[in-house]
Every structure is written in structure tokens, then in C-alpha cells.
Amino acid sequence: MSVKFTILGSGSSGNCAYLETENSRVLIDAGFSPRQIRQRLAGIGRTPENLSAILVTHEHSDHISGLFGLAWKLNIPIYCNRETQEATAWAIKERWNGKRDPLFDGMERTAADFMAKLEWRLFQTGDSFELNDLLVETFPIPHDAQDPVGFLLRTGAGNVGFVTDLGHMTKLVLERIRAANVLVLESNHDIKLLQDSRRSWALKQRILGRHGHLSNEAAAEAAAEIMSGGLRHLYLAHLSRECNRPEIAMKVMTERLNRIGAGHVHLQNALQGEPCATLEL
Numbered sequence: 539m540s541v542k543f544t545i546l547g548s549g550s551s552g553n554c555a556y557l558e559t560e561n562s563r564v565l566i567d568a569g570f571s572p573r574q575i576r577q578r579l580a581g582i583g584r585t586p587e588n589l590s591a592i593l594v595t596h597e598h599s600d601h602i603s604g605l606f607g608l609a610w611k612l613n614i615p616i617y618c619n620r621e622t623q624e625a626t627a628w629a630i631k632e633r634w635n636g637k638r639d640p641l642f643d644g645m646e647r648t649a650a651d652f653m654a655k656l657e658w659r660l661f662q663t664g665d666s667f668e669l670n671d672l673l674v675e676t677f678p679i680p681h682d683a684q685d686p687v688g689f690l691l692r693t694g695a696g697n698v699g700f701v702t703d704l705g706h707m708t709k710l711v712l713e714r715i716r717a718a719n720v721l722v723l724e725s726n727h728d729i730k731l732l733q734d735s736r737r738s739w740a741l742k743q744r745i746l747g748r749h750g751h752l753s754n755e756a757a758a759e760a761a762a763e764i765m766s767g768g769l770r771h772l773y774l775a776h777l778s779r780e781c782n783r784p785e786i787a788m789k790v791m792t793e794r795l796n797r798i799g800a801g802h803v804h805l806q807n808a809l810q811g812e813p814c815a816t817l818e819l
Contacts, residue, residue, distance in 0.1 A: 570603065595687055597684060615657045622683075674692075676688070690714055699715040718769060727782045762797075777808075792805060
């Protein structure tokens with residue numbers, strides 16, 4: 539059986555991707571509502587009931603907003619590190635502690651009840667672990683979350699790398715994604731659009747900082763550094779709706795790939811509003 543990969547959506551308001559192998563069906567992040575994730579999976583003929591696991595990069599809402607509803611209702615294992623688990627507990631407490639919510643079919647539950655119900659499978663950042671026929675490699679990324687991680691998912695048909703939400707490329711990140719045949723890489727903002735935006739000075743500094751988000755130029759530089767004949771598909775992800783344009787991100791990356799003779803790489807924007815076409819490895 540071939541490996542199938544679909545980015546269900548990516549951007550500042552939600553991030554979620556789906557990877558299917560012969561024995562595994564996995565979400566990477568769950569940053570849309572459970573209903574949205576169900577609808578987007580239905581668009582590719584899949585349902586969340588068949589998921590094997592949800593892998594979580596970090597606790598920011600655009601990566602976990604649908605996590606609790608899916609995992610609670612369907613008993614889907616959640617893979618993350620302990621710091622991310624503890625950070626999500628605060629989110630649960632803020633939203634649901636002692637309140638009625640449709641998520642619980644009208645029953646009152648405490649945050650502790652909810653956390654106990656979820657099936658957590660914790661790893662230490664830097665660990666590798668097997669998930670059925672997947673080998674999942676984890677590594678730290680520089681972002682303003684508790685302990686954010688990137689993933690390299692090794693399958694029998696090729697390796698899929700995930701590095702979004704990072705302020706700069708470290709040597710370790712570059713080394714870990716060098717083996718990717720498919721790479722999901724943040725290309726968050728155009729620097730001039732960000733500087734000219736109505737966002738506060740503090741937010742601009744956060745985004746531009748070393749624990750913020752990658753610009754189009756920084757993403758292009760990273761792609762050039764890890765380029766090899768093995769990298770076949772490159773998705774530009776987490777584009778800012780206000781401070782970027784798909785055509786700008788594409789232009790910057792295309793020019794860099796052409797400059798280094800990397801015409802073999804299929805380049806695509808991953809957008810917020812709709813899934814990418816399913817890729818078969």
C-alpha cells in the first residue's frame with residue numbers, strides 16, 4: 539500500500555495534516571474544530587474514527603483547538619512531551635473547568651476529569667518511537683511555547699518532515715530534516731508586510747524574534763541549506779493571512795530553488811481555507 543499525505547489546512551488560525559500508511563492513520567496537530575477536521579477528512583474519504591493517533595507539536599491554540607474533542611469522544615491516543623501535556627491542562631482548565639459544554643453531552647466535568655479520560659502517550663523531546671509501521675523522530679525547535687517539537691516521520695515509502703512555528707533554523711533542526719523526502723516548512727511572513735502592518739510593536743518583535751516565526755527569506759535559506767536529490771516535495775506552511783501572500787512566498791522560494799538548481803522539487807503553498815491535494819508517496 540502506498541503512503542498518503544494530506545495537509546488539511548495550515549495558517550495562523552489552524553494547522554492539521556493527515557498521514558496514512560498501511561497500518562497507521564495519524565493527524566499531525568489538530569488546530570481546527572472537531573467538526574472542521576471531520577469535514578476535511580471526509581473530503582478525502584476518511585473519518586476520525588479510524589485515526590491511530592494525534593501527534594502534537596506544541597500547545598498553541600492553532601495546533602490543538604480540535605484535539606480535546608476528537609480525543610475525548612473517540613479515545614484517540616495523543617503523543618506529545620510532558621511540557622506540552624501540562625500546558626494543555628491549563629487550556630482545559632480555562633475553558634471547561636466546572637462548566638457545561640457540548641463536548642460532554644451536557645454533563646459537568648472538571649479539568650482533572652477530562653485529563654484523566656484522555657489517553658496520553660508521552661515522549662521526551664529528542665526521542666524516537668515506533669507507532670505501528672511508522673518511526674517517529676522528534677527534535678526541539680525554537681519557538682515561544684513550553685517545549686515545541688518538530689517531527690520526521692519515517693515510512694516505507696519515504697520520510698515526511700514537519701518544521702513549523704520556529705523563529706530561526708538551528709543546526710540540529712537542519713540535520714534532522716535533511717533526510718526528508720517531503721517537507722512541511724514554515725514560510726510565515728514577508729518582512730516588509732509585517733513591518734507595515736497594523737500589528738503592535740511588541741507582536742512584530744515577537745514574530746521577528748529568534749523564538750517567533752520564519753520569514754519567506756529564512757525559509758528559502760533553510761531549504762537551500764538542506765537541499766538534496768532526495769527532497770521531492772516542499773510545502774510552504776503557516777502563511778500569515780495579514781503579513782504574507784501566497785504568491786510572494788512562492789516567488790521567494792522558487793527563485794532560491796532555481797538559483798541552486800533544485801528544479802526537481804515540487805513546490806506548493808499549504809493554505810488555511812482548504813486542504814492540499816493528497817500526495818501519494
